[in-house]
Amino acid sequence: MDGLNQVICEKRSYSKEFKSHQHEFGQFLFPLQGSLELQTKWQEINLDPDHCLYIPPKCDHNYRSVDRNEFLILDIPSQYLPEDTSNMYIQVDEQWASIRYLLLEESRNKASTAALVDLTRYVTNKLQISNPPSIEYIHKHFREPITLETLANIEHYHPVYYSSWFKKQTGKSPKVYINELRLKEAKHLLISTEWSISKISEEVGFMNSSSFTRWFVNCEGITPQKYRVLNNR
Incomplete structure (x- = not known):
């Protein structure tokens, strides 16, 4: 998915073994069940359903989940992102919970991507103003x-x-x-x-x-x- 040119929003699960990679696109992770151990050069995070995480392009990270897990993942092509972004570990407040719900609904809607693109633009705008x-x-x-x-x-x-x-x-x-x-x-x-x-x-x-x-x-x-x-x- 390094050459990602469209927004992808889908549920994913992760294994118990540490894996390591980076990608050319930005990624939001919203835990729905379980947690994710994630390490970057300067961070160690145990991501749970009370938080979400943004990972910018070209950020090396190791990750694994040791329990039953399910995550809502939003992969964002670089053309939708601000010029420069960094990792953002975010408390899921009422507004972010609403965003998660809307993304979850859009992940089920395979017929049209227009609403998902609009929602993605809203999310990336929050990266700049939050x-x-x-x-x-x-x-x-x-x-x-x-x-x-x-x-x-x-x-x-x-x-x-x-x-x-x-x-x-x-x-x-x-x-x-x-x-x-x-x-x-x-x-x-x-x-x-x-x-x-x-x-x-x-x-x-x-x-x-x-x-x-x-x-x-x-x-x-x-x-x-x-x-x-x-x-x-």
């Missing part, structure tokens, strides 16, 4: 201490690789990305509330107002108090 799970985690938890290991574990990447992967996704290191989110929130709170500096410092993840003030001055060149006065005129 934040990877670790970045979603950062947006929800940037006020708390976040370690590189925690973020790498969310993506099932080795920490040594995660930083370079993150920079490829965002153009920034995790530390800079988190710092910018905290600064944006701090500036918003300084302007939009009458909270004390102490309360704002706690809200954006600092133990005390002194450390928050030092950090803010280092980022902005002025104190939080001065920033508030200048922007509330």
